[in-house]
Structure formats: C-alpha cells, structure tokens
Amino acid sequence: MKKQTIWNILTVSVLALHTVPAAAQDAKTINLKSLAATCANCHGTNGKAFEGSAVVTLAGLPKDYIVTQMKAFASGQRPATIMHQLAKGYNDAQIEQIASYFAAQKK
16 A cells, blocks of 8 residues: 555544544433433423423432432332423433433523
8 A cells, every 4th residue: 555545544543543432422411412312391491491380490400309209209109290200211311311311401
C-alpha cells in the first residue's frame, strides 16, 4: 500500500473512534428524554405540571423520593388511578434514570 493510503486509513480510524462516544452519548440523552417524555401528558413538559393541577410537579423533586414513589406505585403500596399501571412498565434502571432527569430539572 502507498503511504498516503495507510495515512488516510489511520486518520479515518482515529476520527471514527472519537465520534463513537459522542454518538453513544447522544443516544443515551435521546433515550432519557424519551423516557421522561412519557410523563409529560400528566406531569407537564420537563415535569412541570400546570399551575393549579391536581398532578404533582416532578421537576426538582429529590431523586430518592421519585424512586421511592415509583416503586410504591408499582408494588401497589401507594394507591393511584393510573400510576400503579404505568410504574410497572419501567425497570429499576429506567426508574433511576427518570428520577435523575426530573431531579435535575428546575421547578
């Protein structure tokens, strides 16, 4: 092979290695926002419920509180109209992710 061809292959390989983490991060961010968006119908965009709503604003709540409540809904320990059904649809890792997302949002 010519030196220029080898150099081109190496350059492309190095560039590809540096873009994979960024792409993976974007996929993680998109996945997290998608999980959080499932809550928007009731809890509002980014967890900010409408003023005067009977639904809790999730934005800014402590992560541990959200995790505890979601697990209580899923187990049936906390009564609800629909949350007990919705909470069962998430695994523990997803609940942790959702809780982290809303805890990081400003009220």
